[in-house]
Amino acid sequence: MQICPSILEPDIKSLLATIDRLSPFYKYFQIDIADGIYVPNKTVQIDDLIYYLSNQVTKLPTNFIFDFHLMVKDYKTEIEKLEKLRNLITIENVFIHFDLLPNYQLLTTNYSLSIGLALNPKDSATDLTTHYPLPTTPCIQIMSVVPGVQGNPFLPETLKKIEQLRLLGYKSKIFLDGAVND
Template identity: 30%
Template sequence: MKYLFSPSLMCMNLIKLNEQISVLNSKADFLHVDIMDGHFVKNITLSPFFIEQIKSYVNIPIDAHLMVENPGDYIEICEKSGASFITIHAETINREAFRIIDRIKSHGLMVGIALNPATPISEIKHYINKIDKITIMTVDPGFAGQPFIPEVLEKIRDLKRLKDDNNYNYLIEADGSCNKNTFQVLKDAGCKVFVLGSSGLFNLSDDLGKAWEIMIGNFNG
C-alpha cells in the first residue's frame, strides 16, 4: 500500500514560510490547512486567504479542514482560494449534509468528512458512499500537541471493513498525534493518509528537509 502524507500547516514555522512550503511541495501528497472559527473549537488558526497566498507556489492538493460551526459559509471562498479538498465535520452538517456535499462537488472539489473521537460512524452512514476522504480525529480537535486517543483505532478498523465490504472509494485519514509512537498502530488499523503535525514532523529538526527524512524513518520503523 502506498501511504500518503498531509502536513498540517498550522504547525509550520511561518517565519520560514517560503523555505518550508518549497520543501513540502516537493515531498508531501497534500497540504492540510486548518480553518477554525473560535466557536466549533476554541482556537483560530489559518484562513482561506492563507490558501490563496500559497496556492501559486504549490502543485499538490490543498485540503481545507473546516473546524467551524457553519461550514456552508466557507465553501465558495475556499474553492476560489484554491482548495482541492474541503473537509467538514459531521458534527456540523447533518442538518443539511446532502446539500452541502452536493455544493462542494458542484465546484469540482473532493469531499472530506471529519469525525471527532467520540462521534460514531453511524452519523455518516446515509451518505458515506458520497465521500472521498474520511478523517478520523485521533485527538480532541483544536490544538496541536495533544495526546493520542487509542479508542479511535476501533473506528478506523470498522471504516476499513466497511470500505472493503462495500467497495467504497474513500481514503481513511488520521489527524492528530501521528508520529513514531502511533504510525504502526494506525497503519495496522487501516489508515492510508497521515496528517503530520508538530510531533510527527515539524519539531523533528529545524531543517524541514531533514525532519522529513527522520519522519520517513520513523514511519518505516
C-alpha cells in the same frame, strides 16, 4: 498509505514558512482552518490565502495539492471561499465535521469540491451511517486527537473506527489526523 502533513498555523506567514520548510519532502498538504468558535484555537484564514495568492504577494508551486480541514461553525461560508481559492491552488478534499450535521446532499450539489466528513473522537462510525449514506462520501477523516490545538495527545482507541468503517462497507479513502507522528 500516503502521508500528508497537517498544517495548523496562526497566520499566513507561519503557514507559508511551514509549507516552504516541508516542500522538499511533500507536495500534498492539509491546511487546518479554525475559527475560534467551533474549536478554541484560531488559525490562518482562507481570506488571507486568497489575498496573498491573488495579489502575487507569494506563489505556491503548481504541483502542490491541498486538502482543507474546516474546524469552523460556518462551514458554508468557508466552502464558498474555497471555491474562489481553487482558482489559485489545487484543492483535492475539504473536510467538515460530522457533528455539525451538514446537509451533505446540498453541499455536494451546490459546490464542485470533494467534501468529506471528519469524525471527532467522541463520534462513532455507526452514528455516521444513520445520517449519511457511506457510498456517497468520497472520504472520511478520523480525528485521533481532540481537534483544534496542536499538542493534544494521540488517542489510540480512535484507530478502531477504521475497521468499523470497513466493516460497515465503506470502501473510499480514510484519513487519520492528529498526533500521528507520536
